[in-house]
Amino acid sequence: MVPRDFSSLTFLECRSFFIPKRRIFMRSEELVVKALKDVLGDKLSAAELQQALEKPKSLALGDFAFPAFSLAKIFRKAPQQIAAEIAGQISQAHFEKVQAVGPYVNFFLNKSEFSQTILQTVLQQGQAYGNQDLGAAGNVPIDMSSPNIAKPISMGHLRSTVIGNSLAKLLRKANYRPIKINHLGDWGTQFGKLIEAYKLWGSEAEVKADPINKLLEYYVRFHKEDVAHPELDDEARAWFKKLEDGDEEAMRLWKWFRSESLKSFMKIYKKLGVEFDSFNGEAFYNDKMDEIVTILEEKQLLQESRGAQIVDLEKYDLNPALIRKTDGATLYITRDLAAALYRKRTYNFVQSLYVVGNEQTNHFKQLKAVLKEMGEPWADEIHHIPFGLITQGGKKLSTRAGRVILLEEVLDDAVELARQQIEAKNPNLENKEQVAEEVGVGAVIFHDLKNERMNNFDFNLEEVVRFEGETGPYVQYSHARAMSILRKAAAAGDKVALAGTYSLNDPDSWEVLSEIAAFPAMVKRAVNEYEPSVIAKYALHLAKAFNKYYAHTKVLQDDVQLGARLALVKSVATVLKESLNLLGVHAPDRM
RNA sequence: GCGCUUGUAGCUCAGCAGGAUAGAGCGACCGCCUCCUAAGCGGUAGGUCAUCGGUUCGAUUCCGAUCAAGCGCACCA
Numbered sequence: 001m002v003p004r005d006f007s008s009l010t011f012l013e014c015r016s017f018f019i020p021k022r023r024i025f026m027r028s029e030e031l032v033v034k035a036l037k038d039v040l041g042d043k044l045s046a047a048e049l050q051q052a053l054e055k056p057k058s059l060a061l062g063d064f065a066f067p068a069f070s071l072a073k074i075f076r077k078a079p080q081q082i083a084a085e086i087a088g089q090i091s092q093a094h095f096e097k098v099q100a101v102g103p104y105v106n107f108f109l110n111k112s113e114f115s116q117t118i119l120q121t122v123l124q125q126g127q128a129y130g131n132q133d134l135g136a137a138g139n140v141p142i143d144m145s146s147p148n149i150a151k152p153i154s155m156g157h158l159r160s161t162v163i164g165n166s167l168a169k170l171l172r173k174a175n176y177r178p179i180k181i182n183h184l185g186d187w188g189t190q191f192g193k194l195i196e197a198y199k200l201w202g203s204e205a206e207v208k209a210d211p212i213n214k215l216l217e218y219y220v221r222f223h224k225e226d227v228a229h230p231e232l233d234d235e236a237r238a239w240f241k242k243l244e245d246g247d248e249e250a251m252r253l254w255k256w257f258r259s260e261s262l263k264s265f266m267k268i269y270k271k272l273g274v275e276f277d278s279f280n281g282e283a284f285y286n287d288k289m290d291e292i293v294t295i296l297e298e299k300q301l302l303q304e305s306r307g308a309q310i311v312d313l314e315k316y317d318l319n320p321a322l323i324r325k326t327d328g329a330t331l332y333i334t335r336d337l338a339a340a341l342y343r344k345r346t347y348n349f350v351q352s353l354y355v356v357g358n359e360q361t362n363h364f365k366q367l368k369a370v371l372k373e374m375g376e377p378w379a380d381e382i383h384h385i386p387f388g389l390i391t392q393g394g395k396k397l398s399t400r401a402g403r404v405i406l407l408e409e410v411l412d413d414a415v416e417l418a419r420q421q422i423e424a425k426n427p428n429l430e431n432k433e434q435v436a437e438e439v440g441v442g443a444v445i446f447h448d449l450k451n452e453r454m455n456n457f458d459f460n461l462e463e464v465v466r467f468e469g470e471t472g473p474y475v476q477y478s479h480a481r482a483m484s485i486l487r488k489a490a491a492a493g494d495k496v497a498l499a500g501t502y503s504l505n506d507p508d509s510w511e512v513l514s515e516i517a518a519f520p521a522m523v524k525r526a527v528n529e530y531e532p533s534v535i536a537k538y539a540l541h542l543a544k545a546f547n548k549y550y551a552h553t554k555v556l557q558d559d560v561q562l563g564a565r566l567a568l569v570k571s572v573a574t575v576l577k578e579s580l581n582l583l584g585v586h587a588p589d590r591m
Numbered sequence: 592g593c594g595c596u597u598g599u600a601g602c603u604c605a606g607c608a609g610g611a612u613a614g615a616g617c618g619a620c621c622g623c624c625u626c627c628u629a630a631g632c633g634g635u636a637g638g639u640c641a642u643c644g645g646u647u648c649g650a651u652u653c654c655g656a657u658c659a660a661g662c663g664c665a666c667c668a
Contacts, residue, residue, distance in 0.1 A: 051608090054610075055607085056611080057606095057611075057612095057613095057614085061611080065610095065611080067610060067611080069610070069648065069649075070648095072648070073648080079648090101611075102611060103610085103611075104610090104611060148668080185668065188667080188668070189667085190667090190668095282668085305665085306665080306666080307666085308665075308666050310665070310666095317594085318594095319664065319665060320665060321665085322665045322666055324666085325665095325666040326666060327666085329666085331665090331666070331667085331668090332667075332668050335668095357662090358595075358596065358661095358662070358663090359595095359661095359662050359663060360663085360668085361594090361595060361596085361662090361663075362594080362595080362663060362664070363663095363668090365595095386595095386596085388596080388597085388661085388662095389661070389662070391661080394660090394661090396661085396662085418630095421630065422630095424630095425628075425629085425630065426628065426630090429628095439630085450604085451603085451604060451605090452604090452605095454596065454597075455597080455603095455604080456596090456597075456660095456661065456662090457603085458603095460603090463602095463603075463617085466616095466617080467630050468616090468617085468630060468631090469615090469616045469617060469630095470603090470604085470605095470615070470616045470617085471616090471630085473630055474616095474630065474631090476630085477628085477630045477631075478630095478631090480628080480630095481627080481628065481631085484627070484628065485627050487627095488627055489627090521607090522607095525607070534607085537605070540605095540615085540616090541615095544615085547631060547632070548631095548632070548633095550627070550631095550632095551631070551632040551633085552632080552633095554626075554627070555627060556627055557627095569627095590628085591628085591630075
C-alpha cells in the first residue's frame with residue numbers, strides 16, 4: 001500500500017482517517033466543535049458537541065449544523081433563541097459565516113481555503129486518494145461466484161461475482177489483502193448422472209463444439225428419462241462411486257467436463273473483468289473431510305441421530321448440522337468446514353467472507369456455530385455477505401422450470417445496445433468496439449451494484465441495459481466529458497499544475513467539492529458494511545454534481561480561475577474513475 | 592407453525608449511529624444544442640413514509656404487535 005503522507009490529508013478526510021498522535025489537525029469538524037465550545041463552555045463536552053453535529057440537507061443551509069434542542073432544557077429557553085444567541089457570540093474567524101436558522105446554528109466553511117486543500121490533495125494522491133489503512137495488510141479470502149460445473153452461468157451468479165469482486169477492490173484500498181476464491185460446484189452425485197447421460201447419449205465432438213449447453217442438455221434429458229427408468233439412478237450412483245474411488249474413466253470424464261466448463265466460464269469472467277486467485281472447489285476438499293470428522297469425534301461433538309452423524313446446535317437455536325448422511329457420505333457443511341479450516345491454515349486470514357445468497361443464511365450460521373463448538377476463535381471472523389434474489393416475473397430462477405437468464409446473453413445484448421448508441425451518438429469514435437464492451441458490461445455490473453445488496457430484484461432487460469439516468473453509463477459519460485475538457489485544455493497548452501492556486505467559491509463548484517471531499521468516508525463505509533452500493537450511489541451523486549457544474553460553468557475560459565477549474569475537473573475525473581474501478585467498471589476516456 | 596429479509600411517489604429505489612418543508616431516476620407534461628460530446632441540463636405534476644401502539648421535546652428512522660411479500664426450516668448445494 002502506498003506510504004501515506006499525513007501532511008496532505010484534507011479536513012474532511014481526517015474525519016474518517018486514523019490520526020497520528022503527534023500532529024493535530026484542525027479538521028473542519030473540529031473547528032466547528034471548538035467554536036461552539038468557546039461559547040458554551042462546559043455545558044456540553046467536545047464529544048457531545050461532535051455527536052450532535054449534523055450535515056444539513058442542503059448545502060444552501062451550510063456545511064455543518066448544530067441543533068440547539070438539547071440545550072433547551074439546560075438553559076430553559078426556546079431552542080430558536082439559544083441558536084440565535086450562540087450565532088451572535090461565536091467566533092466567525094475560520095468560517096465564511098455562522099448563522100442561526102430556527103433552532104439550528106449553521107456553519108459555512110471557508111470555500112477558498114477548503115477548495116485549495118481538497119484539490120491539492122486529490123491531484124497529489126491521484127488514484128490513491130481515499131486509500132486507508134483499516135486492514136493492516138491482513139488476508140481476507142472471499143468465497144465468490146462459485147458456479148456449478150456443467151451448468152451455464154446465469155444472472156444469479158452475477159451478483160456473487162460482481163459483489164465479491166467489488167469487495168475485493170474495496171478491501172485492497174483499505175489495505176487488506178483479498179484472496180478471491182471461486183468455490184466451484186465440481187463434485188457430487190450430479191456428476192454420476194452427467195457421466196451416465198454422456199455415456200448414453202453424448203459424443204466428444206458435440207461437447208467440444210458447445211460444452212456447457214450440451215452437458216446441460218444431457219443432464220436435463222437424464223432427469224426426464226429417469227422418471228420412466230429409475231434404474232438410471234442406480235447407474236448414476238455407481239458412476240459417482242467410481243469417481244470417488246478414482247476410477248480412471250470416471251476421473252478422465254470428470255476432469256474433461258470440468259475443464260471444458262471452466263473454459264467457458266473464463267470467457268464470461270474475462271468479459272466481466274474478474275480474475276480469481278483460486279479455483280479450489282468442492283472436489284478439492286474431498287480428501288480433507290475425514291480430518292474434520294475426526295476432530296469432531298475427538299471433541300465429542302458428533303452424535304448419532306436418525307442414523308446420521310450430527311452436531312447438535314440447540315444452544316445456538318439452530319437446527320443440527322448434518323455431518324454424515326445415513327450412508328456415511330459427507331454433506332455441504334462438512335465440505336465448508338474443511339474449507340474454512342484449510343483457508344485458516346493456508347491464509348491465516350483476519351476475516352473470511354462468503355458472498356452467497358441470503359437463502360443460505362442458516363447454513364452459514366451453522367458453519368460458524370460448529371466452528372465455535374470446535375473451539376476455533378476465528379469463527380467470529382467468518383462473515384456471510386448475503387444478497388437478495390434475482391427473480392423473473394416475481395419467481396425464483398430455476399433451470400428446471402425454464403426460468404433461466406443466461407449471463408452471457410445479457411452481456412451480449414448490453415454490448416450490442418451500447419454499439420448502437422455509439423453509432424447514433426458518436427459514430428466517429430475510435431475503438432468503438434472496446435468502448436461498446438466497457439459501456440455495455442459496465443451498465444450490467446453497475447445496475448447490479450447500485451442498490452443495497454439485500455434488495456431482491458425482478459429481472460428486466462430494458463432496466464438492466466438502460467444508459468440514461470442513474471446508470472453506469474451516466475457515470476462513465478460524466479468521466480468521459482471531464483477527460484474531454486482536459487484534452488482540450490492540454491491542446492491549448494493549459495495543463496493542470498500540481499501546485500497552484502485552486503480557489504473556487506461559486507455554489508455549483510462547491511457541491512462538486514464537497515462530494516469529492518466525502519470520498520474517503522464513503523470508501524470506509526462501503527468496507528465496513530461490505531456494501532459496494534455505497535460507492536455506486538456516491539459515484540452517481542458526484543457525476544450529477546459535475547454534470548450540473550459544467551452545464552452552468554464554462555471551464556475553458558481564460559481568466560484567473562481557469563487553473564482552479566481545471567484542477568476541479570481533473571479531480572472529478574480521478575475520483576469518478578476510481579469509484580468505477582472499485583465497482584469493477586471501466587471508465588473510457590471517450591464515449 | 593418457527594426463523595431470516597423486505598414494505599417510502601404510477602414503476603425502480605435513496606434517506607449515512609432520530610431532528611429543519613421526505614429526495615433521486617424512470618414514466619408523464621413543458622423548456623434548453625450558432626456555446627467544452629443532448630448517454631446531458633432546467634422546470635411542472637405525483638407521497639396519510641404498510642397499519643396500530645410505545646419510547647422521546649421531536650420517529651420514515653429506535654422498540655413491540657398486526658398485515659402483506661420473498662426466502663429458509665436435517666440426510667441437495
